[in-house]
Amino acid sequence: MFDLVMFDLDGTLVDTATDIANTANDVLESIGYAPLPHAQLRNWIGHGSRELMVHAYSHASGASLDAVRRCAGGDSLMEVFSRFHAQRCGQHSRVFPQVRETLQILLDLGIGLAVLTNKETRFARLVLERHQLQDFFDPVIAGDTLTARKPDPLPVMHCLREHGVEPRRALLVGDSTIDIITGRNSGVRCWVVPYGYNGGVPIRDCAPDRLIDDLSSVARAAQGCDAGSTDSPIQHEETASWP
Numbered sequence: 001m002f003d004l005v006m007f008d009l010d011g012t013l014v015d016t017a018t019d020i021a022n023t024a025n026d027v028l029e030s031i032g033y034a035p036l037p038h039a040q041l042r043n044w045i046g047h048g049s050r051e052l053m054v055h056a057y058s059h060a061s062g063a064s065l066d067a068v069r070r071c072a073g074g075d076s077l078m079e080v081f082s083r084f085h086a087q088r089c090g091q092h093s094r095v096f097p098q099v100r101e102t103l104q105i106l107l108d109l110g111i112g113l114a115v116l117t118n119k120e121t122r123f124a125r126l127v128l129e130r131h132q133l134q135d136f137f138d139p140v141i142a143g144d145t146l147t148a149r150k151p152d153p154l155p156v157m158h159c160l161r162e163h164g165v166e167p168r169r170a171l172l173v174g175d176s177t178i179d180i181i182t183g184r185n186s187g188v189r190c191w192v193v194p195y196g197y198n199g200g201v202p203i204r205d206c207a208p209d210r211l212i213d214d215l216s217s218v219a220r221a222a223q224g225c226d227a228g229s230t231d232s233p234i235q236h237e238e239t240a241s242w243p
């Protein structure tokens, strides 16, 4: 059914929200601001750690998002984030149920596995290493790996090209509208889990190709045991571009 499965990282493979929120609050407190509620910080996950800090700093300081993005201190703030995250990462984060089992089944079936995350490379590697997941994936495409990130189709196209796989033989598994739009933009099916981070919006309202309970659905489909589903996979455009 698939020759390549690409996975989103945060909210799909690993529940990282608490470590990310704690890190963001460490940074805010280190520069004199009050910590923000975890629920609020969690809603900013999905566009990379820098963008999350842009939102957190803008919210705490009252400066506009654009002003914070333009601010010259962004790089040094991310160095502070990086130092705190090195301590926080892995403290509370957990690999979601059925992830390891599914990855092993897919690997044993000879299916290519990749990570597509908007998180920056150094933080994506840290999460994968802290949870001993790094050896499953090749490549790991992070938010700063290429010239564009999800929902741009470039990361998907890059993976397809590396694996020599056509869009119709690939699957993207994610937790957010960013992943759903990425799938559409690249002509690849996108299945989503219900337990991740989607800016506070229920993912079932975002018209995914398929809503799955957990990753064991991917393993069953790959093993040919997909008994069908009430979900309605999208029709794929014949014109979907081959990378």
Ligand SMILES: O=C(O)COP(=O)(O)O
Pocket (backbone or CB within 6 Å): 008, 009, 010, 011, 044, 045, 046, 047, 048, 049, 052, 116, 117, 118, 119, 120
């Ligand atoms: O914004 C993040 O850090 C996470 O991004 P991801 O959901 O694409 O893995």
